[in-house]
Amino acid sequence: MTALNPDFWQNHFEQNHTPWDRGATSPQLMSWLETQMLQTCRVGIPGCGQGWEVATLAARGFQVVGIDYTAAAVKIAREKLSSQGLNAEIIQADVLEYQPQTPFDAVYEQTCLCALSPDCWLRYASQLQRWIRPGGALYLVFMQIERAGARKGLVQGPPFHCDINAMHALFNSTYWTWPEENPVKIDHPQGWSELAIRLRRKPDPVSSLET
Template sequence: MNGPTISFWQARFEQGQTPWDRGGPSPQLEAWEAQHALPAAGARVAVPGCGSGWDVAAWAERGYDVVGIDYAPAAVARTRELLLERRLSASVIEADVLRWQPAAALDAVYEQTCLCALHPDHWVAYAEALHRWLRPGGRLYALFMQARRAQADEGRIDGPPYHCDITAMRALFPEPRWAWPKPPYARVAHPAGWFELAVVLERRQSASRDATPGSPPGA
């Protein structure tokens, strides 16, 4: 498997080497709430790569049926401890996001720092998973990490975090599978000095034969 392994992430959490951790949820969640862009309370929401659990807790506090997913045992333990401390109810599952499947279709997925933590070789599989998880009309609340490095000019792929170029994201989550809002997209500052682009995508209704990435409509 290319990219970071479970042991890599486990060691980061055990040693407290988590510079991406804000110590709280992303401010963009509150911004989406203020814009009335969040689903109705009680909606089923997944937070893949939930890390320390700040965003799982934030969704739970707002009355959502939340499931946090992470394959690092230390991350799962942190999230469960946070929920316990705050007396919040949410499911937390130790699983690989590339293999996990919800028991029923989700209303929303909150994608924040999971995609950029996966090596790009796994992005197509991850995008396919998100499409399967969501019901038609469900929303993907995405924070695409903008972490372009100078080495990119030499064709190098460096990370994590891996740079989620917005052009690549359009190819990864293409029309007609996903409805994209018009830019510009909100910039969300990141503690490590980079920024994220906040985009809400809607999973379109499935056609009789669902299009695959890169295929024309009706193919």
């Protein structure tokens, strides 16, 4: 499997080969903003890439922290903010290690999960659960890119297919409340599609030792 590290992503940015990038803010984020399902708050954006969503939220008064471990992405995102006179923090860090000083009210996850090896998914899901305060929200856009090789047992990506059954296992009911409605399907310019859903972070379960 491809070694996934900052060099891998750096090469993509340097060669201007960023097929995941819409060149604009995701229409799903715009929809969540327009319907007020996402309101001004402190929000984290893991794997923020070139920072389209960071800039859009910063322009609307959100307190935004973008996290990305690739130098080129961080540079482009910071330049984007500065050219628009916007204020947001872009932190160069591994999402599997980073811990915010203050928990986020919300996290917007778009194509970071599918960029991580599935081997790291449990750790990443634990990170998101730690990052968000109880009662906060996780806005997820799951990449749908089924691979023929999966039927032969091959793990192929990135982007890795975010199968909805696996997503329920990863973001399970111990920590997350799923809404009644089905996820919304959105198209991606590359011919891929995504499933969007907002989960609510439950309070931490009370340990059976605490009475």
